[in-house]
Amino acid sequence: MSLVSVDGVSKHFGTHVGVNDISFDLETGETAVVVGANGAGKSTLIRLLASLSRPTSGRLELDGTSLTDGNAAVRARLGVVTHATMLYDELTARENLRLHARLHGVDPKRCEQLLETVGLAERGGERVAGFSHGMSKRVSLARALVHDPDLLLFDEPYTGLDQTSLRRITSVLEGIDDRTVLVSTHDLARGFELADRLLFLNDGRLVGDLEARAVDDVEDVLEAYETRCRGRPGENQPADRTGIHR
Numbered sequence: 001m002s003l004v005s006v007d008g009v010s011k012h013f014g015t016h017v018g019v020n021d022i023s024f025d026l027e028t029g030e031t032a033v034v035v036g037a038n039g040a041g042k043s044t045l046i047r048l049l050a051s052l053s054r055p056t057s058g059r060l061e062l063d064g065t066s067l068t069d070g071n072a073a074v075r076a077r078l079g080v081v082t083h084a085t086m087l088y089d090e091l092t093a094r095e096n097l098r099l100h101a102r103l104h105g106v107d108p109k110r111c112e113q114l115l116e117t118v119g120l121a122e123r124g125g126e127r128v129a130g131f132s133h134g135m136s137k138r139v140s141l142a143r144a145l146v147h148d149p150d151l152l153l154f155d156e157p158y159t160g161l162d163q164t165s166l167r168r169i170t171s172v173l174e175g176i177d178d179r180t181v182l183v184s185t186h187d188l189a190r191g192f193e194l195a196d197r198l199l200f201l202n203d204g205r206l207v208g209d210l211e212a213r214a215v216d217d218v219e220d221v222l223e224a225y226e227t228r229c230r231g232r233p234g235e236n237q238p239a240d241r242t243g244i245h246r
């Protein structure tokens, strides 16, 4: 049985369609990257999988258990990084991680390891309120990993980062081999570097599902994307053709 199962999932917001009849499975250890232009439905999909939103129809399951029934045990197997950092600004980075560790019954030593991993060991005693966007995102990633989740969901990991944060976050994501990861991005080039699998979203529909291994280079991915999707993945973003910010 697959670890993640998404079956016929739609999400409507009044007359707007967030995602439209999406189905796919993810295996343990797989890293899937969801690519799409602005408004394609990437955040909607992540929020549905993160149990932050309920589908209008369809089923989302982790290991055979519904992600939409408010089951706390299954939600505890998720690590989530969204646009909202879910951090307490008035607490230090270390306190944020320790609070999360305590909630999950995790040894606080793991927080120190994770601060090191995200490159914030020396800043762990500082309040998150004073952190840059990239630093906050790194703390959010560390927080999402504290309890060693079976499924890490990360909405737009690469947006608004300086080179230091970009390198750290990329290296942490690349280092996750034994857990399932689902990342959303409009940055096709970086997504391709990370992915085992590329999922193309267009107007809420899943229009492409590619094994990244089977594709030679990013230009081929872009070509595959453009044959299936309206516009380009980085449309309306300050990016070049492949989505690499220069």
Ligand SMILES: Nc1ncnc2c1ncn2[C@@H]1O[C@H](COP(=O)(O)OP(=O)(O)OP(=O)(O)O)[C@@H](O)[C@H]1O
Binding pocket: 013, 016, 017, 018, 019, 036, 037, 038, 039, 040, 041, 042, 043, 044, 045, 186
């Ligand atoms: N809370 C909401 N209320 C109304 N419409 C929404 C809401 N959330 C998403 N939508 C609509 O659903 C569609 C998909 O939005 P979503 O944010 O998932 O796209 P996205 O691919 O993440 O875009 P972006 O790259 O701009 O973040 C859009 O048409 C959007 O307007």
